[in-house]
Amino acid sequence: MKRTVVCLGELLIDFVPETNGQALADVPAFKRAAGGAPANVAAAVAKLGGASRFIGKVGRDAFGEHLRQTLEEAGVEAALVETDEARTGIAFVSLREDGERDFLFYRSPAADMLLRSEEIGDDWLNDAAVYHFGSVSLVAEPCRSATLDAARRARGLGAIVSYDPNVRLPLWPSADAARKEIMAHMPLADLVKVSEEEVEFLLGKGSLEGARELLAMGPSAIVVTLGPNGCRVITATSDIHVAGTPVAAVDTTGAGDGFVGGMLYQLASRGISAETLGDTLRDPVNCGEIFGFANRVGAITTTRRGAIPSLPTLAEVNG
Structure with missing residues (x-):
C-alpha cells in the first residue's frame, strides 16, 4: 500500500521578525x-512520523543548502534540483499583533520557478499516496507546466491529488490573473483546502455556497478552514463542522500548511484512496478524527515562530 505524501512547489527562506506588531519598514531584525x-x-x-517527499528547485547557494539540510533534518526526502540559473527565493514576513502576516517576496525569478517537467523523475511519483501542490508554483513557466504535469502523472498512478490555492496576490500580475489561473485547475484535484477569505476572493460567495460551486468542478471534497473555529468538510451530500483547538497564537506562519500536513498524514496512514475519499469524508466519525487531528497540528504551529521550526511532532499533537 502506498503511504508517501509527495509535495511539489516553492521552497524558500522566510525572514520573520522576533516581535509582532511592526510594519516591515520598522522591523529592526529578522530571524531566518x-x-x-x-x-x-x-x-x-x-x-508527525509519516513518509514525505518534497520536489522542488533551489539555487546552488548557501540558502539552498540550508533548505536541503532543514528538510532532511525534519525527515523529508528532499528530491531537489539545483541550479545556477537563479538564486533561492526569499520572503520577508511582518507579523501583526494578532499573528497575521504581510509578505515581501524576492523572486525575479527564484530558483523554484524554473523547475521543468523533464526534471521530475517517475520514481519521485510512483509511490505517492497523495500528491499535493499549491498555486504559487502556477504563477510562471516552466514551473506551472511541471506542477500540472506531475499532478496528472500522479493521478494516473492512483494518488489522491490535493490542492491548496494559498492565494499570494503580490506574486501575480493581477488579482484577475490569479483568480483565473487558480480556478482553472480545480478539476485536477480530489481534495481542495481553502480558507473563508480565499473562497470569497475566488468566487465572491460565502464558504458553503462557494464550496458547492468548487465541488461541481470535480473534487470529491472541499475543506474550508475557519481559523480558531476549526474547519468545514463539504462533499456532495454532507457538510461537517469540526471544532478547532483554542491556543494563544504567536505567529500564524505555516498554520494552514500544518493543518494540511496533519490532514494528509491521516489520509495516507489510513490507506484512503482517491476512490474511497468521498465516502470516508462523508462520515462524521472519520471527519472528527482526521480533521480534529489536523486542527490540533495547525493550532500548535501558531504557538511558535516560523513555519517548519514550529511544526509539532506526533507526541505533541496526541499529548
Whole structure:
C-alpha cells in the first residue's frame, strides 16, 4: 500500500521578525526560517512520523543548502534540483499583533520557478499516496507546466491529488490573473483546502455556497478552514463542522500548511484512496478524527515562530 505524501512547489527562506506588531519598514531584525507552503506540508507530515517527499528547485547557494539540510533534518526526502540559473527565493514576513502576516517576496525569478517537467523523475511519483501542490508554483513557466504535469502523472498512478490555492496576490500580475489561473485547475484535484477569505476572493460567495460551486468542478471534497473555529468538510451530500483547538497564537506562519500536513498524514496512514475519499469524508466519525487531528497540528504551529521550526511532532499533537 502506498503511504508517501509527495509535495511539489516553492521552497524558500522566510525572514520573520522576533516581535509582532511592526510594519516591515520598522522591523529592526529578522530571524531566518525555512519556508514555502508545499515544503511546510511535507515537513509537517514527516515530523508527525509519516513518509514525505518534497520536489522542488533551489539555487546552488548557501540558502539552498540550508533548505536541503532543514528538510532532511525534519525527515523529508528532499528530491531537489539545483541550479545556477537563479538564486533561492526569499520572503520577508511582518507579523501583526494578532499573528497575521504581510509578505515581501524576492523572486525575479527564484530558483523554484524554473523547475521543468523533464526534471521530475517517475520514481519521485510512483509511490505517492497523495500528491499535493499549491498555486504559487502556477504563477510562471516552466514551473506551472511541471506542477500540472506531475499532478496528472500522479493521478494516473492512483494518488489522491490535493490542492491548496494559498492565494499570494503580490506574486501575480493581477488579482484577475490569479483568480483565473487558480480556478482553472480545480478539476485536477480530489481534495481542495481553502480558507473563508480565499473562497470569497475566488468566487465572491460565502464558504458553503462557494464550496458547492468548487465541488461541481470535480473534487470529491472541499475543506474550508475557519481559523480558531476549526474547519468545514463539504462533499456532495454532507457538510461537517469540526471544532478547532483554542491556543494563544504567536505567529500564524505555516498554520494552514500544518493543518494540511496533519490532514494528509491521516489520509495516507489510513490507506484512503482517491476512490474511497468521498465516502470516508462523508462520515462524521472519520471527519472528527482526521480533521480534529489536523486542527490540533495547525493550532500548535501558531504557538511558535516560523513555519517548519514550529511544526509539532506526533507526541505533541496526541499529548
